[in-house]
Amino acid sequence: xxxxxxxxxxxxxxxxxxxxxxxxxxxxxxxxxxxxxxxxxxxxxxxxxxxxxxxxxxxxxxxxxxxxxxxxxxxxxxxxxxxxxxxxxxxxxxxxxxxxxxxxxxxxxxxxxxxxxxxxxxxxxxxxxxxxxxxxxxxxxxxxxxxxxxxxxxxxxxxxxxxxxxxxxxxxxxxxxxxxxxxxxxxxxxxxxxxxxxxxxxxxxxxxxxxxxxxxxxxxxxxxxxxxxxxxxxxxxxxxxxxxxxxxxxxxxxxxxxxxxxxxxxxxxxxxxxxxxxxxxxxxxxxxxxxxxxxxxxxxxxxxxxxxxxxxxxxxxxxxxxxxxxxxxxxxxxxxxxxxxxxxxxxxxxxxxxx
DNA sequence: GAAGCGTGGTC
DNA sequence: TGACCAAGCTT
Numbered sequence: 001x002x003x004x005x006x007x008x009x010x011x012x013x014x015x016x017x018x019x020x021x022x023x024x025x026x027x028x029x030x031x032x033x034x035x036x037x038x039x040x041x042x043x044x045x046x047x048x049x050x051x052x053x054x055x056x057x058x059x060x061x062x063x064x065x066x067x068x069x070x071x072x073x074x075x076x077x078x079x080x081x082x083x084x085x086x087x088x089x090x091x092x093x094x095x096x097x098x099x100x101x102x103x104x105x106x107x108x109x110x111x112x113x114x115x116x117x118x119x120x121x122x123x124x125x126x127x128x129x130x131x132x133x134x135x136x137x138x139x140x141x142x143x144x145x146x147x148x149x150x151x152x153x154x155x156x157x158x159x160x161x162x163x164x165x166x167x168x169x170x171x172x173x174x175x176x177x178x179x180x181x182x183x184x185x186x187x188x189x190x191x192x193x194x195x196x197x198x199x200x201x202x203x204x205x206x207x208x209x210x211x212x213x214x215x216x217x218x219x220x221x222x223x224x225x226x227x228x229x230x231x232x233x234x235x236x237x238x239x240x241x242x243x244x245x246x247x248x249x250x251x252x253x254x255x256x257x258x259x260x261x262x263x264x265x266x267x268x269x270x271x272x273x274x275x276x277x278x279x280x281x282x283x284x285x286x287x288x289x290x291x292x293x294x295x296x297x298x299x300x301x302x303x304x305x306x307x308x309x310x311x312x313x314x315x316x317x318x319x320x321x322x323x324x325x326x327x328x329x330x331x332x333x334x335x336x337x338x339x340x341x342x343x344x345x346x347x348x349x350x351x352x353x354x355x
Numbered sequence: 356g357a358a359g360c361g362t363g364g365t366c
Numbered sequence: 367t368g369a370c371c372a373a374g375c376t377t
Binding site: 056057058060061093094095096097099169206265266267306307308309344345346 | 357358359360361362363364365366
């Protein structure tokens with residue numbers, strides 16, 4: 001790791017906080033500086049909930065889920081007592097479903113310990129679903145305790161400020177060191193939100209607003225004239241394209257769905273039965289042989305879906321269940337309930353596409 | 356420590 | 367329109 005750069009720490013802190021006091025966003029889970037200064041205290045449960053939902057997720061996507069969860073489970077005890085399938089159903093559509101499983105596990109651990117979220121970083125890190133970023137964010141936003149948050153926004157801001165020439169994967173320790181050095185121990189909560197807001201609204205991936213940036217005076221990438229060159233991108237690997245045939249079996253106004261294994265892709269969520277997901281296409285003959293029922297299938301929509309590490313094309317076939325036939329696993333679900341079920345987006349598209 | 360893990364919006 | 371992107375964690 002290179003030696004710490006000669007940065008105008010105090011000036012950076014002050015200009016960022018001045019900017020945040022005037023320009024910072026007002027988000028549902030956030031306490032604005034004037035409210036914090038007036039003694040308003042954050043609800044650690046609400047802060048934690050928002051941070052888990054916001055992991056790799058945009059504010060507009062997460063916000064309705066945040067309100068839905070707070071309304072339905074107002075306290076950590078309520079969430080801890082909830083049925084796991086109901087929580088997964090409420091999470092459906094938000095993605096990264098391990099977060100929901102960890103959310104329940106974390107709520108139960110905190111509830112069992114009296115319902116009080118820990119303040120110490122090591123205690124926060126010991127909870128399921130809480131890593132380095134989230135532990136720091138909870139310390140800062142919920143408890144106003146010293147912490148250095150390093151998320152994608154902060155990584156972008158720091159790599160530009162210091163023109164760090166390697167991909168983030170390589171330079172992460174250096175980024176953390178610089179971020180921690182600048183972090184303001186006087187107003188930790190406001191500072192953490194300020195630096196993330198800076199990345200989200202000013203130091204954006206494309207077309208950053210350097211003219212409106214409180215750190216432009218010190219920014220090396222700005223001086224170079226090409227702030228968008230940072231962070232340096234790692235070469236990306238092509239994602240495979242997979243094929244499957246999905247089997248929608250209806251009985252009147254119900255459809256056969258089953259639960260996926262509790263770990264792994266879409267873990268614990270509902271699915272329509274399907275062939276293996278593989279890179280080779282499926283012939284009609286092979287797909288028919290792999291079907292859960294030997295009936296006359298009708299072809300319906302072809303569903304395209306993109307996951308993090310592969311894309312999938314699922315041809316939907318449908319059939320009416322023969323009288324007396326029952327699935328060996330899973331069960332019948334009313335079509336009118338599709339929005340209340342633990343259906344990931346792919347499977348919701350599959351069900352609707354098979355109609 | 357590299358790989359696995361979703362989704363929807365944007366340009 | 368396909369590539370890129372968004373407040374990461376776990377194994």
